[in-house]
Amino acid sequence: MGAVRAEFSSRLGFLLAASGSAVGLGNIWGFPTQTASNGGAAFLLIYLVMAFSLAYPALMAELIIGRHARANAVTALRSLSDNPLTRFFGGLTGYAGILTAILILSFYSIVAGWMVAHFLSAIFQALGMMSLVDWLTGFSVHRNAIFTLVFMLFTTLIVSGGVRKGIERWSTLLMPLLLVILLLLIAYVFTQEGAMQGLKVYLLPDFSRVIDIQLVIRALGQAFFSLSLGVGTMLIYGSYVSKQENLASLGRSVTLIDIGIAVMAGLLVLPAMYVAQHNGVQIFDAAGKLISEDTLIFTVLPALFEQMGAIGLLISFAFFILMTIAAVTSSISLLEVPVAYVMENHRTTRKHTAFMVGGLVTLISLLITFNFKTLFGLTIQITTRYSEPLIGLLFCVFAGWVWQRNQVLQEIKSGFDNAENSLFWKVWPFYIRYVCPLAILAVFGHSLLS
Ligand code: PFF
Numbered sequence: 001m002g003a004v005r006a007e008f009s010s011r012l013g014f015l016l017a018a019s020g021s022a023v024g025l026g027n028i029w030g031f032p033t034q035t036a037s038n039g040g041a042a043f044l045l046i047y048l049v050m051a052f053s054l055a056y057p058a059l060m061a062e063l064i065i066g067r068h069a070r071a072n073a074v075t076a077l078r079s080l081s082d083n084p085l086t087r088f089f090g091g092l093t094g095y096a097g098i099l100t101a102i103l104i105l106s107f108y109s110i111v112a113g114w115m116v117a118h119f120l121s122a123i124f125q126a127l128g129m130m131s132l133v134d135w136l137t138g139f140s141v142h143r144n145a146i147f148t149l150v151f152m153l154f155t156t157l158i159v160s161g162g163v164r165k166g167i168e169r170w171s172t173l174l175m176p177l178l179l180v181i182l183l184l185l186i187a188y189v190f191t192q193e194g195a196m197q198g199l200k201v202y203l204l205p206d207f208s209r210v211i212d213i214q215l216v217i218r219a220l221g222q223a224f225f226s227l228s229l230g231v232g233t234m235l236i237y238g239s240y241v242s243k244q245e246n247l248a249s250l251g252r253s254v255t256l257i258d259i260g261i262a263v264m265a266g267l268l269v270l271p272a273m274y275v276a277q278h279n280g281v282q283i284f285d286a287a288g289k290l291i292s293e294d295t296l297i298f299t300v301l302p303a304l305f306e307q308m309g310a311i312g313l314l315i316s317f318a319f320f321i322l323m324t325i326a327a328v329t330s331s332i333s334l335l336e337v338p339v340a341y342v343m344e345n346h347r348t349t350r351k352h353t354a355f356m357v358g359g360l361v362t363l364i365s366l367l368i369t370f371n372f373k374t375l376f377g378l379t380i381q382i383t384t385r386y387s388e389p390l391i392g393l394l395f396c397v398f399a400g401w402v403w404q405r406n407q408v409l410q411e412i413k414s415g416f417d418n419a420e421n422s423l424f425w426k427v428w429p430f431y432i433r434y435v436c437p438l439a440i441l442a443v444f445g446h447s448l449l450s
Contacts, residue, residue: 005070005239005240006162006163006164006240007163007164007240007241007242008163008164008168008237008240008241008242009164009168011245011250012172013164013168013171013172014168014237014240014241014245014250015250015253015254015257016168016171016172016175016176017167017168017171017172017237017329017333018234018237018250018254018333019175019253019254019257019258019261020171020174020175020329020330020332020333021228021233021234021237021329021330021332021333021334022226022227022228022254022257022258022330023175023178023257023258023261023262023326023329023330024108024226024228024326024327024329024330025108025111025112025115025323025326025327025330026222026225026226026262026330027226027258027261027262027265027326028182028261028262028265028268028269028322028323028326029265029297029323030222030225030226031047031222031226031262031263031265031266032262032265032266032268032269032270033269033296033297034218034219034222035047035202035266035270036201036269036270036273036290036296037289037290038215038218038219039205039206039208039212039215040201040202040203040204040205040206040270041201041202041203041204041205041206042205042206042207042208042215043215043218043219044202044203044205044263044266045205046215046216046219047219047222047223047259047262048259049219050216050219050220050222050223051223051226051227051255051258051259052255052259053431053435054220054223054431054435054436054439054440055220055223055224055226055227055229055255056227056251056252056255057396057428057431057432057435057436058224058227058229058230058392058395058396058432058436058440059227059229059234059251059254059255060247060248060251060428060432061395061396061398061399061400061432061436062229062232062233062234062235062238062395063234063235063237063238063241063247063250063251064238064247064399064408064411064412065077065080065235065238065395065398065399065403066234066235066236066237066238066239066241067238067239067241067243067247067411067414068407068411069239070239071239071344072094072232072236072239072337072340072341072344072345073093073094073097073098073232073235073236073337073341074090074091074094074095074098074341074345075094075341075344075345076090076094076235076239077090077091077093077094077398078090078091078094080398080402080403081402081403081404086402089394090398090402093391093394093395093398094232094341096387096390096391096394097230097231097232097235097337097391098232098337098338098341099387100230100231100383100387100388100391101231101232101233101334101335101337101338102334102337102338102357102360102361102364103364103379103382103383103387104231104334104383104384104388105155105331105334105335105361105365106361106364106365106368106379107365107368107376107379107380107383108327108330108331108334109148109151109152109155109327109331109361109362109365110144110148110365110368110369110376111327112148112151112323112324112327112328112331113144113146113147113148113149113150113151114144114147114298115320115323115324115327116147116150116151116320116324117136117137117143117147118136118137118298118302118316118320118323119316119317119320119321119323119324120136121133121136121137121316122313122314122316122317122320123317124136125313126313137298137302141369141370141372144369144372145366145369145370148362148365148366148369149362149366151327151328151331152358152361152362152365153358153362154328155328155331155332155335155358156335156354156355156358156359158170158328158332159332159335159336159339159350159354159358160350160351160354160355160358162350163240166332167332167333167336170328170329170332171329171332174325174328174329175325175329177325178261178322178325178326178329179261181318181321181322181325182261182264182265182268182322183264184318185268185315185318185319185322186264186267186268186271188315189268189271189272189275190271192271192275192278193275193278194271194274194275194276194277194278194279195271195272195274195275196271197271197274197277197278198270198271198272198273198274198275199267199270199271201270201274202266202267202270202271213446217442217443217446220439220440220443221384221385221389221443224388224389224392224440225384225388226258226262227254227255227258228330228333229388229392229395230387230388230389230390230391230392230393230395231334231337231387231388231391232337232391233333233334233336233337235395236333236336236337236340237333237336239340242415243414243415244414244415245415246415246416247411247412247415247416248412248416248419248422248424248428249416269296269301272301272304273290273291273296273300275304276300276301276303276304279304279307280307281300281303281304281307282300283300297323301316301319302316305319335354335357335358335361338357339353339354339357342356342357386444386448389440389443389444390440390444392436392440393436393437393440393441393444396432396433396436396437396440397437399432400429400432400433400434400436400437401433405429408429409425412424412425
């Protein structure tokens with residue numbers, strides 16, 4: 001099986017696929033709205049510290065385990081030791097990751113479906129088909145179900161194409177496009193009145209918030225979700241990286257791209273909110289707090305686009321295409337987790353597996369759609385609040401405690417001759433053994449209590 005295992009064709013191929021996984025709705029929607037409602041630059045500052053000091057080391061743990069084992073999460077974690085007990089827990093952790101990936105994808109695809117509906121609505125509005133526009137932007141069960149289905153079909157088709165011809169090809173096409181659209185949107189919003197006020201809120205920290213423990217915990221959670229950690233996506237993408245590549249530098253680049261895009265999305269969304277306010281759209285709620293989350297994306301911004309007239313339609317189209325692209329490249333990484341497992345451990349073909357697993361995820365998504373009030377928030381909570389941090393912690397424990405230090409070094413040295421004397425090797429093992437597990441435990445403990 002090892003000889004025919006797929007690989008990304010180049011360093012750039014991996015970088016675009018892995019940053020495609022990392023850059024998602026979490027960056028363009030989650031990060032700016034969290035920043036807006038958590039003290040602006042104060043949140044940004046803490047987020048940067050969390051991402052570099054905790055999320056990057058945890059990302060490296062997944063990449064290194066993945067490339068070493070050249071296998072899916074279950075097989076990979078089992079292979080790290082000969083002890084039957086740790087092998088058993090390795091397998092269990094792998095399965096938990098797969099289940100979490102399936103559940104995250106099943107709510108993520110619903111949200112992604114809304115983005116698709118919204119960019120289509122800009123087109124139909126331009127054509128004057130207003131009843132269709134109303135249906136597309138309304139919140140009916142049918143609309144949600146149909147667009148979840150459309151989105152999952154697209155995701156499944158890409159994954160069924162394989163590592164190079166599916167995942168890498170589409171990430172290589174979509175990620176540069178995402179960057180161009182984001183830059184154009186930022187440039188446009190900055191020409192509008194009110195933008196500078198938003199920029200100030202974003203970039204001037206309110207230091208009274210920096211010591212707030214809630215803020216730190218939220219920033220860590222956001223950093224983990226944003227880097228796609230604790231599910232096994234980075235492990236499986238790491239398993240497709242060539243032995244000639246320097247993993248420490250690849251991981252660093254992915255982290256920088258992910259943070260860079262989140263920070264840039266903040267440059268779009270916060271100024272846009274204040275432009276909206278300047279144009280008379282309400283951006284503070286009754287309690288005087290900045291409106292955030294779904295209200296921001298589906299009420300404040302559309303209201304702003306509407307006031308801009310014809311150009312507003314174009315901006316709206318570009319904005320929701322941006323969100324859709326971000327969601328697609330993340331969703332394919334989520335689907336790849338269970339698909340790789342089934343393919344490798346049950347020797348099925350990629351095409352069949354992709355459609356089978358994609359179909360299963362779609363069914364779960366539909367179940368959530370039809371029981372939206374009870375299941376949607378619950379699934380998000382269970383996966384992002386509990387499963388991701390806990391499994392992320394276990395990945396760190398496997399890399400830091402279960403796996404032999406010498407073997408870890410051998411893996412890192414592949415493609416990085418001087419690893420032994422690098423700053424990375426001086427700091428990372430300590431982080432992965434002590435700092436990351438304890439910090440994640442703190443977040444996990446806190447979310448259990450609150
Ligand atoms: N990182 C993605 C985002 O920021 O939207 C979400 C995500 C993708 C989480 C893949 C977990 C995952 F495995």
